[in-house]
Amino acid sequence: MTDFKTLIEADKGQAARTIQILDVTIFEDWLKEQPDSIRNIVKAYKFVANPESYLILPVTSGKGKDKDSEQGDFTVVAGVNNHKRLDPWALAKLGGKLPEGKYRLADASAKDALFGWLIPQHEFDQYKELPDRQGPSVLLVKDEIGKVDEAVRQAEATALVRDMVNTPAADMGPDKLEDIAEKLSEAHGADLKVTRGDTLEKNFPMIHGVGKAAMRDHAPRLIELKWGKADAPKIAIVGKGVTFDSGGLSMKSPAGMLIMKKDMGGAAHAIALAKLIMEAKLPVQLHLLVPAVENSVDGHALRPGDILQSRKGLTVEIGNTDAEGRLVLGDALTLAGEEEPELIIDFATLTGAARVALGPDLPAMFCSDEDMAAGLLDSGNQQDDPLWRMPLWSRYEYRLNSPVADTNNVAVGSFAGCITAALFLKKFVPDDIPWAHFDTYAWRPASKAGRPKGGEALGLRASWDYLKARYCK
Template identity: 50%
Template sequence: MPDLTTLVQPDRGQPARTIHLIDAKGFDAWLAAQPPRHRTAALAQKLAPTGYSSAILPGDGPEDWSVVSVVANVERLTPWCLAKLAETLPEGAYRVDGRDPGKAIYGWLTAQYKFDRYRKKDDKAQGARVLLTGDPARMEEALRLAGVAFKLRDRINTGANDMGPADLEAAAADLAKDYGAALTVVKGKEVEKGYGMLWAVGKAAGEGREPRLIELEWGNPEHPRIAIIGKGVCFDTGGLDIKPAAGMRLMKKDMGGAAHALALAELVMQHRLPVRLHMLVPAVENSINGEATRPGDVMISRKGISVENSNTDAEGRLILGDALTRAAENDPELVFDFATLTGAARVALGADLQAVFANDDTLAAELLAAAESEADPMWRMPLYEPYKEALKSDVADMVNAAEGPFGGAITAALFLKEFAPEKAQWAHFDIFCWNGSAKPGRPKGAEAVSLRATWKVLKDRYAG
């Protein structure tokens, strides 16, 4: 990961090129007011009243130039307003004319992310594009958010051969060491004794990649207890209900929920939020061998609910169910779980809009308001109780996956609700965490989603 402090720095009046921002609605008026050489340069570079459009404006000398960029609303900058410039401008220092970049600092940073773990190293020195800001507090917040987002992206982009259950455990161990947290790991045969669904999913993975429940606790026990849970399926073959090749291609990202839990937990500890944090990552690989769980097998969950495995490719909800039960044993007041859980959520909402289910209207309203404020989009989906009928089993208390193509994200969330703490406010995030194509500030590949919104909710609630 690059040193992010080299990409955004306090504005102390040092030399820097100017970035002029103009509203898309005011484009014609701005263009008409420009001197002829600026109008000529803008038109030659096809500057247009659309987001991310930009041009270089000449000055009096060959090195005396500035930048103009079009934004939707110059009074309300989003995280992505300057991201395209951070990808395309020449190296050097820049300041926004007449205002602080604010939330746009985040996109400036994330636009300069590169995943190069498996590439030959480029020995040529790369110059930085540096953004200046007069708001040190905003700068520090953006640096922290971008820092955990870079780690999150790295973990999801990494091949499953280098990001297995043991690697997630190592990531949690590093967090525990860095922030003085307590780490507990139950793994291998010990999982079988207390976490029947987690064991059923991960038992076929083999030595070195055994299933495990990773737990991290931090903070004053007298403070409000919160739980953050992330699905850690490090690779998903689908089990005996095996996925086709196309469906398996990106299954290294099936631990995206775990990556989000690690990132949000780090933000909590970095800011020393006055909470008692309990982070849980059920980590497995859904593999196939002679020990693999079969369709029709019945598992006994940690909660004691018997579950008939109606689809071995509906494994994420199983491991989350046991983790939710474990979290409930400590009576948290707030629980977030993150999971790349269902294709049905993507069919309903697409890749960019994340599905959230909540058992409390107040919590849901906070999350949606934060999503709007942070340009971190999510949409509340219903926990429609009549659909629970589809989870009935002929031989057990319930099945893990309903038959048929309808309402899959809802029935998955209803399954989880059976294991969520009854007295806690609980939100389940069915996330995609992947950019199929590049956007400014969001390169193709892994992406942090719902992270900034959930962090804002936690900060607003507990920071005081």
């Protein structure tokens, strides 16, 4: 894991290169103040201070030359959306691309952009040989130094999600999810309980039913972590941990299976959020639940038309074995509700329908409580980690009807797939407990500044900001 703490230092007047932050409203005024040599370079590169653009320039002013020359005789100009208030991703292009060395912002505050400086300097490189890599780019900050710990925590949590999702399923099975949870519990003095294999059948029959086809090599399990003081408010965080999804007997196409190592992305988000909660010592009782399975195929595999019992007591007809995530979450959500928490948040890479509706960048958020929904949406906007609320439209519940069981795990037809999936989950959550469900992609199909193609944390920083605002008053 990248040592993010080394990438930001307190500014004590060290030698450093200067980064001048510009936006289009002040660019022309800035350009007029530059010598002809600088104006010619700027015009030659057609730099106009668009967001996520930057330009390296030679040092020309005697005022800055002595310090800057020790770092290589150049300065940087960078374009942003708003030079007065940097957003979390404003420095992402710089953090990932500038040569190694130390930098300071001229006439701009970095406090809201520290995360974006840090996270681009992390790379998932466990499976490739790399040439000698340049050293880190270090940002010097003054008044913002108190924000560094929070930025580091968020960067570490985001990197954890990305690394877990990017790891091949052969190395990120249910046992590995358990190992990660165990290390986390040891680091923070939490209690860990794991129910594995055939012992699941009695109390967690849907987790067992989905995972039994991989019993020999990748035994299913329910991972539970508890942390916090007994008198603190209880919260439950649940994450779908399907470490590989073949679709079961309702098998996916080869193209559909190509990135199904990411189907444990919900578990990665839940574990990372638990890490943030414990590291910041949020005043809550945390209950983390990760149903971890591989959806595989053998003679014991779940069949379309089978009927499963659930921990809640509802019987579920299996209309499609590729709708397995909602089954394992159903048992985990039932257990979470039994502990009567103040709120429940779950993360799951649940439906392709959510991606059709909202694309890869926007998690579909379903929420049973208006205040909770408003808080989460506001936090998503504040953190530039946006969410989009979708309706728990009860008039679609009939689409889950089964003639032979209490419910089917899939709806008839292809309409409103992410809504009916959320309505299925809602059956396992007590009506009086505020609940938010994130149908997140956990994947970035194309790179952006600081956000490489591959595993991605979507909704993590929004939910963390919401919990901080709610419990750190």
